Amino acid sequence: MKKKTDISQVRFKYKKDILDIKSSSPDPFKQFNKWMKEAIRNKVFEPTAMSLSTVNKKNKISNRIVLLKGLEKNNFVFYTNLKSRKSNELKENKNVAAVFWWPQIGKQVRIEGYVKIVKKKDADKYFSTRSRKSQISAWASNQSSVLKDRDDLYKRIKIIKKRFENKDVIRPIFWSGYLINPFLFEFWQARENRLHDRIVYKKINQRKWKKYRLNP
Numbered sequence: 001m002k003k004k005t006d007i008s009q010v011r012f013k014y015k016k017d018i019l020d021i022k023s024s025s026p027d028p029f030k031q032f033n034k035w036m037k038e039a040i041r042n043k044v045f046e047p048t049a050m051s052l053s054t055v056n057k058k059n060k061i062s063n064r065i066v067l068l069k070g071l072e073k074n075n076f077v078f079y080t081n082l083k084s085r086k087s088n089e090l091k092e093n094k095n096v097a098a099v100f101w102w103p104q105i106g107k108q109v110r111i112e113g114y115v116k117i118v119k120k121k122d123a124d125k126y127f128s129t130r131s132r133k134s135q136i137s138a139w140a141s142n143q144s145s146v147l148k149d150r151d152d153l154y155k156r157i158k159i160i161k162k163r164f165e166n167k168d169v170i171r172p173i174f175w176s177g178y179l180i181n182p183f184l185f186e187f188w189q190a191r192e193n194r195l196h197d198r199i200v201y202k203k204i205n206q207r208k209w210k211k212y213r214l215n216p
């Protein structure tokens with residue numbers, strides 16, 4: 001007989017560290033970069049992956065993973081299809097929340113902020129760095145709309161390939177990026193016996209952040 005897995009008893013050991021008010025940077029972006037570099041050094045799989053939550057006009061929340069593609073002038077940048085569910089929700093409500101989880105180093109970062117669309121020339125620049133196959137996929141996928149079967153997608157890929165034969169694939173106007181301008185960060189460090197460290201940075205004004213601890 002198959003043994004039943006008791007999920008409540010699943011446990012992992014994280015690499016432990018300490019986060020305190022004194023040793024954390026006064027600048028949350030610097031603190032974020034420091035942790036991101038640590039995640040990369042420790043070979044966290046997809047360290048740039050963040051769970052992104054959006055809210056629609058009926059106050060219903062949805063979330064999904066997207067990849068962070070940079071920090072531009074203190075904005076978190078990600079790219080997507082502008083007709084996708086998330087983009088439709090972002091048109092209705094500019095508020096987002098995102099979470100990074102780096103298990104190998106026992107760290108979590110939460111951000112909350114507002115989004116703005118990336119400038120066209122920046123989106124063009126980033127799109128041009130993507131592989132040709134990814135560029136073609138961006139054209140072919142009507143992200144988040146119903147797909148009858150995979151053959152439909154392959155048919156569209158074929159058409160797009162033909163359209164751009166011997167040419168550079170330009171960025172579709174329905175594909176771009178968003179800049180998240182955070183007004184809140186929380187840095188979470190796993191500690192012994194669930195007595196984790198949590199430090200919040202709350203934006204006071206363009207240059208000033210208030211820093212405080214939360215109970216775990």
Ligand SMILES: Cc1cc2nc3c(=O)[nH]c(=O)nc-3n(C[C@H](O)[C@H](O)[C@H](O)COP(=O)(O)O)c2cc1C
Pocket residue numbers: 046049062063064065066067068078079080081084085086087143144
């Ligand atoms: C590791 C990982 C990375 C992803 N990166 C992106 C991304 O950068 N942009 C994107 O649009 N979707 C990305 N996706 C797919 C999204 O999670 C999601 O399926 C898609 O964006 C459609 O979401 P929506 O219907 O809520 O708009 C990624 C998924 C995973 C698991």
